[in-house]
Amino acid sequence: MSTASRIRCDLDLDARIPGRRTGWLRIPHSRHESGYGIVPVPIAVLEGAPGPTVLLTAGNHGDEYEGQVVLRDLVRDLDPARLTGRLIVLPALNLPAVLAGRRDSPLDGGNLNRLFPGDPEGGPTGMLAHFVTTELLPRATWALDFHSGGSSMEYLSCAMARATDDAALAARLEAAMLAMRLPLALVVQATQDARTLPAAGLARGVIHLACEIGGGGTLTPASVAAAEAALRGLLGHAGVLAPDLPPAPPPRLMRVAGSDHFLFATARGLFVPEVALGATVAAGQRAGRILSLDEPDRPPIALQFGRAGLVVCRRVPAQVVPGDCVAHLASEA
Ligand SMILES: [Zn+2]
CATH class of the missing domain: 2.40.50.100 (RNA polymerase II/Efflux pump adaptor protein, barrel-sandwich hybrid domain)
Structure with missing residues (x-):
């Protein structure tokens, strides 16, 4: 069985080129309507001076919108010359789910955030998880995956990190959560589902954060502002973008333990x-x-x-x- 990804990326991720580049991840998806068709997942790379790589993802669940907004704004508006490092940005990670406004992909029913580390021989969603695991996570030092409650849930705005036995990593995750400018920082011990994107990242040495902001399949001014604060807070903490946020009260550190x-x-x-x-x-x-x-x-x-x-x-x-x-x-x- 092949372990190589069938997905092709328009961008050479090994070429370190200052500036903004955009393209597609091309997931092969042969079907009745399009025999040689692909699923074109948008990807952007914004690169400035030498520094760490941050992987930023939204639309892992297609009906969760705050991250999709702030990452689109970032790709369009941020001057890469302001960066000390590189951002790899996927504002609509599970594109078929994003287009459908659903948690799962309508192509194969795949809930991307339950399919990591993925399957190179699987359906479009499993192939995508495998590509992220094998091609994107190894290039990242930091990562932030944006979530909300989606269609069925609503959240208080919180930064999230999985609990880990690695004390040094736990301390780095906690410090990053505290920098994310959300009212809550949750250490999650209860749902130790290893099939999530942040779990895949942590298993590969990435300082991988998540956040849950809003929900109900909608957006509010407050939820979009919270997502923007979380993004800027993490980029500042990682040293990739100079902090430009006013002081904020520290988040309340809590846990979801059982x-x-x-x-x-x-x-x-x-x-x-x-x-x-x-x-x-x-x-x-x-x-x-x-x-x-x-x-x-x-x-x-x-x-x-x-x-x-x-x-x-x-x-x-x-x-x-x-x-x-x-x-x-x-x-x-
Ligand atoms: Zn989600």
Whole structure:
């Protein structure tokens, strides 16, 4: 079995050329409508004076928009001469999902952020994950992957890093999160899913951060400003772009440490929340109730938080089925 990527990049990533270059990652995708067709994922390289490489990605999930906005703005507006280093920027990483405004790719159902390190012989999404793993991550010192709650969730603005046993790396991740100018910095121990992009980056020695900003499939002035602050904060911290942000209060460092931080619907129905995003809750406190859709006289089903914490994420659609996450908490670090 071949391990070489079938994806071709228009840009020579080994050529260190000051300035701005743009092109495509060409994912082969032969199909009825386009027998020799490709999926053209946009990529930009902005290079200034010699310095570290930062990999910046958004649209890993296609229905998460803040990062897609600020990375497009960056590619278009930033003068590369201001950089001490190189930015490799993919504002619409999973392009088919971005075009569809969906979390997953409509081409193969692939949830890119659950397909790392990828598969060179897989579908378009698996091939893309493999290309990022083998061609982009090895060239990066730093990386930031932008997320939001997407269509089904809404987040408080937070920088995120996976927990790691490597104390030196953990300290670097924490310092970077604190520089990202978001109200919260979350160390995530609960969902140690190794199939994510940041997990793939950390496994290859990249100081790989993520952020969760907003959600609900929309944008707000505050969420876009938060994403811009996170981007500028990290680039300043990495020494790639001179900091140009006013002082901000330090983020609150918290953790997402176990499965008890997540609350799931236990029945089909309408979830009526009783606490808001950003609320501090006690163990056993009611989170809300689920009303039957078709039996109005049926008693509601109450949901209670299994532990104390800060509600950092909530479900957006009111209808739930068993297994839907309706909220998740962060607790004191
Ligand atoms: Zn996401």
